[in-house]
Amino acid sequence: MAEFEPKIIAFCCNWCTYAAADIAGTSRIHYPANVRIVRVMCSGMVDPIYVLKAFEMGADGVLVAGCHEIDCHYLNGPVKCDAMFEKLRRVVNTLGLEDERLKREMISTSESPIFARVIEEMVEQLKKLGPSPLREGVKV
Amino acid sequence: MNLEDIIKETKTYYCLECGKCTAVCPVSRHNSNFSPRLMLERALMNFEDELIHDRELFSCLTCYACSHLCPSDVDYPVFTQKVRNLASSQGEHGDCTHSGILFSLMNLISRSDIKQKRLDWLDGCRTSQRSEVLYFVGCAPYFEPVFQDIEVSPVSIARNSIKILNALGIEPMVLPNERCCGHDLLWTGDVETFKKLAQLNAQMIKESGAKKIVFSCPEGYRTFKIDYPQYVELDCEPVHITELLAQNLSTLSLKAKRSNPEVKRVTYQDPCRLGRHLGIYEPPREIIKAIPGIKLIEMEHSGDESICCGTSAWTNCGSYSKKIREERLLEAKATGAEVLVTACPKCQIHFKCAMVDKGAEKGTDIEMKVMDIVTLVADALGGKSSE
Numbered sequence: 009m010a011e012f013e014p015k016i017i018a019f020c021c022n023w024c025t026y027a028a029a030d031i032a033g034t035s036r037i038h039y040p041a042n043v044r045i046v047r048v049m050c051s052g053m054v055d056p057i058y059v060l061k062a063f064e065m066g067a068d069g070v071l072v073a074g075c076h077e078i079d080c081h082y083l084n085g086p087v088k089c090d091a092m093f094e095k096l097r098r099v100v101n102t103l104g105l106e107d108e109r110l111k112r113e114m115i116s117t118s119e120s121p122i123f124a125r126v127i128e129e130m131v132e133q134l135k136k137l138g139p140s141p142l143r144e145g146v147k148v
Numbered sequence: 149m150n151l152e153d154i155i156k157e158t159k160t161y162y163c164l165e166c167g168k169c170t171a172v173c174p175v176s177r178h179n180s181n182f183s184p185r186l187m188l189e190r191a192l193m194n195f196e197d198e199l200i201h202d203r204e205l206f207s208c209l210t211c212y213a214c215s216h217l218c219p220s221d222v223d224y225p226v227f228t229q230k231v232r233n234l235a236s237s238q239g240e241h242g243d244c245t246h247s248g249i250l251f252s253l254m255n256l257i258s259r260s261d262i263k264q265k266r267l268d269w270l271d272g273c274r275t276s277q278r279s280e281v282l283y284f285v286g287c288a289p290y291f292e293p294v295f296q297d298i299e300v301s302p303v304s305i306a307r308n309s310i311k312i313l314n315a316l317g318i319e320p321m322v323l324p325n326e327r328c329c330g331h332d333l334l335w336t337g338d339v340e341t342f343k344k345l346a347q348l349n350a351q352m353i354k355e356s357g358a359k360k361i362v363f364s365c366p367e368g369y370r371t372f373k374i375d376y377p378q379y380v381e382l383d384c385e386p387v388h389i390t391e392l393l394a395q396n397l398s399t400l401s402l403k404a405k406r407s408n409p410e411v412k413r414v415t416y417q418d419p420c421r422l423g424r425h426l427g428i429y430e431p432p433r434e435i436i437k438a439i440p441g442i443k444l445i446e447m448e449h450s451g452d453e454s455i456c457c458g459t460s461a462w463t464n465c466g467s468y469s470k471k472i473r474e475e476r477l478l479e480a481k482a483t484g485a486e487v488l489v490t491a492c493p494k495c496q497i498h499f500k501c502a503m504v505d506k507g508a509e510k511g512t513d514i515e516m517k518v519m520d521i522v523t524l525v526a527d528a529l530g531g532k533s534s535e
Contacts, residue, residue: 064255064256095293095294099253102264102289142256142259
């Protein structure tokens with residue numbers, strides 16, 4: 009049987025993390041192809057439903073990434089995101105998902121090696137954990 | 149089930165077009181586009197498409213105010229439930245509140261492989277591995293983080309319920325992987341997922357060997373008592389904690405509240421599921437009256453005339469729902485009571501939400517303490533209650 013390849017959905021903010029992923033590409037930094045990036049205008053606009061929907065549709069892990077607090081294009085997006093994330097983390101824990109399946113990172117435009125490393129680490133952890141228990145009945 | 153079967157089952161063809169349903173409907177009072185009578189009329193005239201694609205189909209609170217007054221005994225809430233099922237099979241759905249996370253959670257909980265971690269609030273409660281009595285926790289562990297911003301703590305209701313059961317000499321079981329009862333899915337037309345949840349729950353309860361299931365949530369209670377028997381086999385008796393308490397009041401020693409000496413007058417909101425759906429009006433009142441130092445003052449509309457908290461099944465909450473809530477809170481304040489006691493966690497969430505929403509800009513005319521009856525009793529038991 010082929011090795012399990014996890015699927016990760018990454019919500020990346022337009023101004024920092026998405027640009028970092030872009031630069032990682034143009035700089036030819038290698039990172040696993042398990043991640044599907046969804047560009048959002050700000051990490052503060054990520055609603056818990058986006059993340060739950062990703063799990064519902066068969067994601068094995070979800071990453072929410074955006075600017076550092078001082079860099080935010082809209083002043084306080086990361087603060088909003090942190091508040092949302094704390095709630096979401098508790099809900100996802102109650103559902104019985106492991107902590108490693110849901111990640112919150114702050115990655116600025118110039119930190120594309122960090123972006124690649126975060127994805128690498130996440131894929132490694134998810135490979136150890138195996139498919140998400142919420143995947144049932146979903147064709148991924 | 150097609151429209152004709154629905155009409156037969158809910159006795160819609162007996163409709164006299166008297167319009168009492170629309171006159172008493174809390175939604176119609178604020179939203180003139182919604183009329184139960186018109187909905188039934190459409191069904192009887194066979195305007196199926198108009199009925200199914202009407203955006204007001206999901207506005208009904210299914211609070212039974214209409215059927216309670218209906219001279220022909222038409223079951224309008226069940227009519228709504230079944231027509232919504234038809235509508236959802238054609239891709240229609242209501243507007244989910246809280247951006248739909250609660251429905252997403254219900255779907256996720258229905259997946260059979262999950263192993264939930266839903267009992268970390270249990271510390272200090274006495275439960276047992278094997279008992280005849282099962283306490284059905286319900287959605288509280290999920291509501292807790294979702295509604296922390298409006299300062300509602302559904303988990304404390306669960307904790308206090310177990311505390312009360314302990315005081316009655318019962319050490320209940322709790323299911324570590326209990327599923328959502330599916331109430332909201334059933335009432336918004338998703339019967340498939342509802343059935344799946346019902347089967348998972350029935351299986352777990354059968355394996356646990358419980359003979360009696362205690363509920364502190366009226367919605368779960370209604371679902372187990374009326375809806376589950378139509379879909380799954382359930383070999384035990386569901387009972388609401390207020391019924392159990394009212395039967396055993398003499399065995400409890402209730403004292404005047406020490407933690408909250410200013411609470412002297414309270415008023416009681418009948419949750420629609422407990423009141424008109426199941427006819428439980430007296431047990432909660434007996435319990436409140438049995439607590440020394442507390443006086444129960446009834447609102448203008450109480451008992452079977454009670455007005456709903458404004459939203460049901462996390463669907464179509466809007467300005468009309470807010471108006472219903474504000475009116476109800478003003479009614480509660482007019483009694484002069486300090487606390488609005490209710491028996492449903494969702495009533496509490498909805499009222500609190502209306503206060504938070506309105507409080508900042510329009511003053512505090514609807515500000516009031518809302519409390520679950522279970523918390524009120526646990527407080528009167530002495531010791532430490534969790535708030």
